[in-house]
Amino acid sequence: MNKPQVPDFLKNIRVVLARPSHPGNIGSAARAMKTMGLTRLYLVEPKVFPSEEANVLASGAVDVLEHATVVGSLTEALSDVTVACALTSRRRELTTPLSTPRETAPELIARARDGEQVALVFGNETFGLSIEEVEMCNRLVTVPGNPDYFSLNLAMAVQVMTYELFSHTGVDVNYLKAEGEAASMAEVEGMCGHLDNTLEAIGYYERRNSERLMRRMRALFNRAGVLREEIDILRGFFKQVQRVADGSLPPRDKQGE
């Protein structure tokens, strides 16, 4: 299976960092974005930018930093945006709708797919977003978490939000799955019959309820989702047991004599 493509419409979703203080966080945020297919970073009055520290922490995402747009105000960063989400974990006395990343993501993805510009707005590391900044946004987004320790680092918040968006793009991880053909019901049933004969042949059933035992074994194999290759290994094993049992094969310590 081929590697899937990152959908092109993700370019319509930007990450806006309002007044970030620590250059390292800018770099980590860029890396987090790129791992989730986002590339457009806006920096509102960054304290230090560009910087070596940001480049180091961006790792392979230095291109995101190089193409970042530095602006003087949040208004500027949002001028062509239709939906701006303020990431906040504080209780705000605003009637702007508050939702989780998971609740918001489908709408954001749909709008970006339609060509609208969407912004994810993150505040300063220490002070968060000011009330004025929040009021410029038309959505409040809160990452659910421990109510007694809500100390999500800036880049971590970017990671969670962009992960959530990416998970709604439909790009899956199937290309990483090992190939393996699932066995059919008939193949599993045939193997179970073989096991049943084998248990019978070696005298395992004596005084045991063979039907109940086989029911348990069948349930186990069905639960596991047996692969064809595994059926082959198991049947080979049963065959060998039967050979040993009926004496058609010399016991191991006499082999090669």
Place this chain on the structure above:
Amino acid sequence: MNKPQVPDFLKNIRVVLARPSHPGNIGSAARAMKTMGLTRLYLVEPKVFPSEEANVLASGAVDVLEHATVVGSLTEALSDVTVACALTSRRRELTTPLSTPRETAPELIARARDGEQVALVFGNETFGLSIEEVEMCNRLVTVPGNPDYFSLNLAMAVQVMTYELFSHTGVDVNYLKAEGEAASMAEVEGMCGHLDNTLEAIGYYERRNSERLMRRMRALFNRAGVLREEIDILRGFFKQVQRVADGSLPPRDKQGE
């Protein structure tokens, strides 16, 4: 609305870091865990631990580090565990089922709730998990992301996985929502009638299709989900417009003369 409690069964889910190299990552992982209500950290042969750097990066989650269990092997960290998830982003030639955090989370939460011990196993920053380590686990978990830049930092992977688990606990963010009573259909309709009268009174409809206009306005208010308080503000506004229009109020520049 009161702050919800972190569910007690989250103590049955542990994070295992296998051979972590950088003390800073141990600290950041502890912080990430605690933001999502997890507290049990296992460290398999950490290069440096404890350390000042880990403590600094753990921020308010130093307690997680203080209670961390340091072990000499992954086997030890998993001895009482029933489900161990290997976090990996590489294609593995193993028939262990591979899924995303979102697909796996409900099962992990259900098992933890039932009292089973669940482990999330993360590999070394540079080398990831070895094949032997992966084979000790009975689930493979891959965070979906940019197939061309899958460079999720260790602590970021911990953050995403634990966020995903937390999001399935049912602990919501409603306690952060501002209170506001939604207006009923009748209240919205009453306000729209008031708007209709007002537009009529000030001669706005002349040559315009009043029905079509009111349909648009009604759609706008319904889409917004109007609150009671907003209805009051709007009706107050319409009332004032009507007063100005019928001359029952002196124009503003003559007030107070």
